[in-house]
């Protein structure tokens with residue numbers, strides 16, 4: 001942590017620090033009253049307050065931060081998202097970048113375990129210093145929080161002859177901005193970035209707390225370029241999850257890659273050691289697309305047309321060629337007058353692996369509604385996120401969709417970004433360490 005712990009540690013007996021009605025002595029008192037045996041009671045452990053608040057003793061899901069792969073990819077998609085892209089400051093050095101990644105690692109490991117950040121957390125520090133943790137997650141459990149870090153193409157750039165962070169030679173050949181697709185209306189202010197953080201949780205406050213505190217830690221070294229809140233997942237990444245619905249009212253995520261398909265995950269999601277950049281093995285590529293959805297025109301569209309556009313029925317999500325939700329679509333099946341039951345320009349036909357040389361991707365997107373525009377239309381859509389072994393997988397499918405998809409009448413891509421997601425951090429090391437080895 002960048003927090004000057006030395007100056008904090010010499011004040012352990014600061015007065016009973018009151019903040020938001022919770023006192024430091026009160027928290028420690030709780031630990032002493034029967035739950036100290038669980039190993040809680042250390043400053044910053046929110047579980048203390050959560051257990052006391054719920055009165056149930058229930059501990060919510062938490063995913064380990066350290067491991068072979070970063071969490072937040074094949075872990076079951078949570079309900080809420082706060083996604084943020086950052087730019088490194090003009091004066092930041094390679095050492096600053098490494099220090100930042102180390103600090104982010106420590107904080108992310110704490111928060112995903114349901115703890116506040118720093119040695120003293122939100123309310124146990126000295127009265128005469130800003131708290132290390134901002135505090136809005138006090139009393140909330142880990143809530144399935146995952147924090148996933150990525151590196152954008154510009155991090156590897158050479159500007160005016162200078163190799164910004166000495167990384168130019170380490171850039172994977174495929175880590176370049178996505179091409180312009182037909183129909184794109186991208187806003188540069190909500191596109192790209194040197195670094196990204198995807199925070200997903202089952203409680204929106206926990207996801208927002210994570211991004212807020214990581215941004216705060218970055219102060220002076222990196223700053224927020226853009227960020228996106230998402231409510232309501234639009235995919236399942238495990239067979240144990242039910243398929244959610246997007247804002248057009250259709251089940252979304254039915255044919256997604258699921259964690260229970262290890263061969264597909266290996267072949268289509270994780271970068272392999274022979275793929276090019278060795279440091280990225282065990283990682284992935286993250287594509288983010290902010291897609292505005294025309295809610296009002298869609299809501300004036302008749303049901304049969306809505307179903308024809310997607311290629312599945314709206315109730316169950318079954319393919320229009322028949323069967324139930326998980327029946328494979330039969331694109332060869334025709335109905336009256338030899339018209340294909342799933343139209344040539346239906347979204348699921350054009351996105352299906354059989355139409356794209358076997359390509360699949362792991363989708364992990366979220367619905368968003370950011371108020372309304374000046375014409376009184378909902379500023380709403382899908383914050384599309386996909387993870388793939390190569391950006392080429394997204395590009396191929398998106399090219400097919402951008403050219404022919406019936407859905408294009410109702411959607412516009414307004415933001416875009418690509419990031420290389422390094423493998424998981426080993427305990428004692430930091431996220432992205434392989435890039436600097």
Ligand SMILES: C=CC1=C(C)c2cc3[nH]c(cc4nc(cc5[nH]c(cc1n2)c(C)c5CCC(=O)O)C(CCC(=O)O)=C4C)c(C)c3C=C
Nearest residue numbers: 250251252253254255256291348351352353382397398411
């Ligand atoms: C380039 C990738 C994709 C973009 C962009 C995209 C946007 C998008 N999708 C929907 C709604 C649905 N998509 C569905 C399936 C589906 N979509 C993609 C890819 C992109 N979608 C794929 C690879 C698939 C799976 C195809 C298959 O193998 O059958 C579905 C059907 C249910 C499902 O399988 O998930 C819906 C519904 C919207 C609304 C949208 C942009 C706003």
Ligand SMILES: [Fe+2]
Nearest residue numbers: 252347348351
């Ligand atoms: Fe789709």
